[in-house]
Amino acid sequence: MPVETRTTCPYCGVGCGVIAKVDEKGDVSVRGDPDHPANFGRLCSKGSALAETLDLDGRLLHPQVDGEAVDWDMALDLVALRFSQTIAEYGPDSVAFYVSGQILTEDYYVANKLMKGFIGSANIDTNSRLCMSSSVAGHRRAFGADTVPGTYADIERADLVILTGSNLAWCHPVIYQRLAAAKQARPQMKVVVIDPRRTMTCDIADLHLAIRPDGDVALFMGLLAHLVKAGRIDQNYIGAHTLGFAEAFEKAAALSLADLIEATGLPAMQIRDFFRLFETTDKVVTCYSQGVNQSQSGTDKVNAIINCHLATGRIGRPGMGPFSLTGQPNAMGGREVGGLANMLAAHMALENAEDRDRVQRFWGAPTIADKPGLKAVDMFRAVADGRIKAIWIMATNPVVSLPEADLVRAALAACPFVVVSDIMEKTDTTAFAHVLLPSLGWGEKDGTVTNSERRISRQRAFLNAPGAARPDWRQLADVARRMGFGEAFGWTSAAEIFAEHAALSTFENHGSRDFDIGGLASLDAAAYDDLAPVQWPQPLGTPRTETRFFADGRFYHADGKARFIAVAAPKQQEGGETFTLNTGRVRDHWHTMTRTGKSARLSGHIAEPFVEIHPADAQALGIRAADLVEVESRHGKVLLRALLSPRQVRGSLFGPIHWNDQFASSARIGRVIEAVTDPYSGQPASKMARVTARPFRAAWYGFAVSIEKPLGLDTDYWALAKAKGGWRLEMARTDEVADWTAWCRKTFQIGPDVEPILYQDDAKGTQRLAFSKNLRLLAVLFLAKEPVEVARSYVVSQLCDPPNAAVLPAALLAGRAGAGSPDKGAIICSCMNVGIVEILGAIRSGCASVEAIGRATQAGTNCGSCRAEIREIMHGSLAAAAE
Numbered sequence: 001m002p003v004e005t006r007t008t009c010p011y012c013g014v015g016c017g018v019i020a021k022v023d024e025k026g027d028v029s030v031r032g033d034p035d036h037p038a039n040f041g042r043l044c045s046k047g048s049a050l051a052e053t054l055d056l057d058g059r060l061l062h063p064q065v066d067g068e069a070v071d072w073d074m075a076l077d078l079v080a081l082r083f084s085q086t087i088a089e090y091g092p093d094s095v096a097f098y099v100s101g102q103i104l105t106e107d108y109y110v111a112n113k114l115m116k117g118f119i120g121s122a123n124i125d126t127n128s129r130l131c132m133s134s135s136v137a138g139h140r141r142a143f144g145a146d147t148v149p150g151t152y153a154d155i156e157r158a159d160l161v162i163l164t165g166s167n168l169a170w171c172h173p174v175i176y177q178r179l180a181a182a183k184q185a186r187p188q189m190k191v192v193v194i195d196p197r198r199t200m201t202c203d204i205a206d207l208h209l210a211i212r213p214d215g216d217v218a219l220f221m222g223l224l225a226h227l228v229k230a231g232r233i234d235q236n237y238i239g240a241h242t243l244g245f246a247e248a249f250e251k252a253a254a255l256s257l258a259d260l261i262e263a264t265g266l267p268a269m270q271i272r273d274f275f276r277l278f279e280t281t282d283k284v285v286t287c288y289s290q291g292v293n294q295s296q297s298g299t300d301k302v303n304a305i306i307n308c309h310l311a312t313g314r315i316g317r318p319g320m321g322p323f324s325l326t327g328q329p330n331a332m333g334g335r336e337v338g339g340l341a342n343m344l345a346a347h348m349a350l351e352n353a354e355d356r357d358r359v360q361r362f363w364g365a366p367t368i369a370d371k372p373g374l375k376a377v378d379m380f381r382a383v384a385d386g387r388i389k390a391i392w393i394m395a396t397n398p399v400v401s402l403p404e405a406d407l408v409r410a411a412l413a414a415c416p417f418v419v420v421s422d423i424m425e426k427t428d429t430t431a432f433a434h435v436l437l438p439s440l441g442w443g444e445k446d447g448t449v450t451n452s453e454r455r456i457s458r459q460r461a462f463l464n465a466p467g468a469a470r471p472d473w474r475q476l477a478d479v480a481r482r483m484g485f486g487e488a489f490g491w492t493s494a495a496e497i498f499a500e501h502a503a504l505s506t507f508e509n510h511g512s513r514d515f516d517i518g519g520l521a522s523l524d525a526a527a528y529d530d531l532a533p534v535q536w537p538q539p540l541g542t543p544r545t546e547t548r549f550f551a552d553g554r555f556y557h558a559d560g561k562a563r564f565i566a567v568a569a570p571k572q573q574e575g576g577e578t579f580t581l582n583t584g585r586v587r588d589h590w591h592t593m594t595r596t597g598k599s600a601r602l603s604g605h606i607a608e609p610f611v612e613i614h615p616a617d618a619q620a621l622g623i624r625a626a627d628l629v630e631v632e633s634r635h636g637k638v639l640l641r642a643l644l645s646p647r648q649v650r651g652s653l654f655g656p657i658h659w660n661d662q663f664a665s666s667a668r669i670g671r672v673i674e675a676v677t678d679p680y681s682g683q684p685a686s687k688m689a690r691v692t693a694r695p696f697r698a699a700w701y702g703f704a705v706s707i708e709k710p711l712g713l714d715t716d717y718w719a720l721a722k723a724k725g726g727w728r729l730e731m732a733r734t735d736e737v738a739d740w741t742a743w744c745r746k747t748f749q750i751g752p753d754v755e756p757i758l759y760q761d762d763a764k765g766t767q768r769l770a771f772s773k774n775l776r777l778l779a780v781l782f783l784a785k786e787p788v789e790v791a792r793s794y795v796v797s798q799l800c801d802p803p804n805a806a807v808l809p810a811a812l813l814a815g816r817a818g819a820g821s822p823d824k825g826a827i828i829c830s831c832m833n834v835g836i837v838e839i840l841g842a843i844r845s846g847c848a849s850v851e852a853i854g855r856a857t858q859a860g861t862n863c864g865s866c867r868a869e870i871r872e873i874m875h876g877s878l879a880a881a882a883e
């Protein structure tokens with residue numbers, strides 16, 4: 001009988017419930033959990049494709065030391081010995097842990113306990129530093145604790161939702177669908193999008209503010225001053241529950257309208273329209289994400305937003321409040337256990353001596369870190385200059401994700417001892433590991449995660465551990481015992497760790513701390529296994545049912561009052577570089593593609609790294625659509641495909657963060673990002689790199705598909721993507737190749753017994769080679785002197801279509817579908833594998849709405865994250881027909 005398991009998605013901070021089913025043959029399928037209060041059955045394209053990412057191809061299955069497989073005892077003995085020796089010789093600050101919002105709360109708890117309480121250093125940080133630490137710093141400054149006040153339901157109940165620095169449609173698609181459904185049910189609801197780019201989120205926007213990069217602080221300062229002048233502040237609330245209003249207002253009032261226009265780049269009318277919407281609407285939720293956080297002024301941006309909500313008392317009540325949208329599945333869980341270098345467990349303060357004493361006593365620890373550790377960027381600088389001599393990296397890929405990524409790479413190459421725990425054997429970071437430890441992946445590991453609305457959910461195992469892979473918490477605990485800390489690390493299950501974590505949250509907590517899940521501390525193994533999604537706080541005694549904070553006006557500073565923070569608008573960056581580079585995610589990929597890169601479906605929408613540029617900027621630079629573009633800063637350069645789009649403002653570029661050296665020749669976007677950080681949070685300003693751009697000209701451009709993964713790529717540019725039945729390859733070379741047939745045999749692993757069919761057009765400068773055996777396509781390569789124009793989706797489809805003598809291989813060399821061989825065109829709906837040709841066909845047949853197109857093609861009927869693109873195609877097609 002098939003077995004179904006309720007678990008939680010491992011992607012973004014929405015925290016969607018997933019039902020995984022394993023059938024009698026061991027095949028896995030997934031669907032959204034209709035009973036989970038985060039998603040009510042919805043899943044995005046990435047969540048829907050989870051079953052496609054569970055293969056063992058490329059998995060790290062056994063511990064390795066210097067590239068050789070060893071047993072666990074040998075690997076763990078070495079880790080414990082080298083860390084102990086380093087600490088003995090150089091002190092506890094000579095070692096570090098760099099962990100991840102991808103690990104579970106139980107893993108995070110053990111890592112934090114070992115480093116801060118037993119090693120005695122706070123040198124533990126996390127890739128969550130890169131996505132939400134400015135929110136943490138802003139919350140702590142305003143509220144006295146890292147408290148998210150509201151819930152997802154508030155977004156649906158609001159009459160005005162402001163999305164600032166958030167491409168919700170692509171980065172948090174399920175929340176976007178909840179918002180879109182609420183707006184459809186209540187058309188009077190207003191949505192404002194504040195973003196330099198016109199993203200797909202603008203599909204539901206009543207007002208799009210194409211703000212100048214880093215103009216957010218000035219915009220919300222101007223809003224605060226406007227609210228005061230319009231008499232729309234809540235003076236009673238301010239007087240009873242806050243401090244610092246006068247100072248914050250004085251700073252804000254000093255900005256003139258001309259200052260605002262200069263700082264934001266917005267027309268006066270748009271600024272007034274935005275201010276009027278906020279002024280006249282009581283139920284306002286302001287959602288913010290990486291466009292706010294990833295800034296040199298990220299913490300000030302957060303506080304400028306919070307200031308406006310405090311001034312109007314619009315916080316903690318239904319449909320009101322500032323809302324931080326978390327990037328990773330367990331960034332919140334990491335915050336709860338003190339996984340950041342400047343925090344203690346259970347939201348206690350590292351700088352507070354009483355909190356340090358409390359945690360040390362609870363843990364029975366021999367010591368406790370008494371000063372903040374090194375934050376992510378500074379941590380790897382310390383690796384580079386030799387202050388850190390041993391580092392353990394867990395479930396993250398800093399050689400790709402950190403700014404100045406080439407310096408991170410060099411630092412790890414020079415580090416005396418590097419340990420990496422991962423599920424994949426080959427990543428850009430594992431290449432530098434002295435010890436590689438195989439971890440469990442999604443579907444194999446067991447524990448909890450916390451989402452953006454403070455909801456704790458279970459990730460449950462439904463697959464057996466592959467090879468010798470082990471949970472991250474167990475790896476840490478085993479090393480701790482070998483270092484002599486055995487009694488404190490003697491857990492036998494994740495349930496026991498969770499119980500200790502919950503007990504610490506309530507230890508000597510008399511309402512003085514926001515994070516309290518003492519009511520869950522007594523869960524036995526069975527109750528832990530059955531734990532339903534629950535929002536904190538859940539104090540000991542009567543479970544708390546109210547899911548919001550601050551409605552009563554009580555905050556977590558010692559005097560119980562919130563703080564207005566007097567912020568200043570940053571000066572616009574100056575420099576000789578031509579463009580501001582903004583970075584971010586695409587719809588169907590995640591982080592550094594370790595998981596999503598396994599799915600052909602998720603690579604169908606966008607298959608190679610790109611740079612988005614305004615057509616006028618491209619024309620000025622001599623860049624044409626689909627050209628290759630060198631994007632360069634003083635720290636490095638990348639080579640990306642040009643995507644010309646009027647959605648991008650002039651003077652700005654956009655590049656995705658996902659591609660790495662496993663999938664592209666030169667696309668680690670972190671190489672060009674300067675390691676400038678927010679002074680309060682330490683979060684890198686990844687949205688604001690200053691770069692130049694220029695066209696890259698090659699002698700040959702190529703597109704290929706093959707059933708075998710291309711090996712030994714020696715081209716100046718290449719980008720690989722998984723395809724159904726094999727792989728697809730984009731490439732370019734600046735030199736000539738004497739024998740393309742020999743090149744194909746080597747690259748696509750084709751034997752001498754298979755002869756290609758060749759096509760060459762000297763006048764057009766094109767060549768095409770196709771290899772097949774027993775009517776099965778092995779590989780086909782299209783070459784041209786300009787970027788190759790070919791029906792890519794059709795060519796890719798021939799990898800897995802049934803053998804067809806009429807198509808293979810000669811007809812395929814035409815590069816376009818013939819009669820009886822439909823071409824989908826570029827894939828728009830990944831969930832249902834629907835291409836633009838099919839959508840245009842539905843429009844031509846009379847479909848005049850997204851819903852009608854969905855009924856005709858199924859496009860947009862699953863997760864809905866492609867609906868904005870479908871509407872754009874529909875409007876463009878109808879406009880063209882009207883001309």
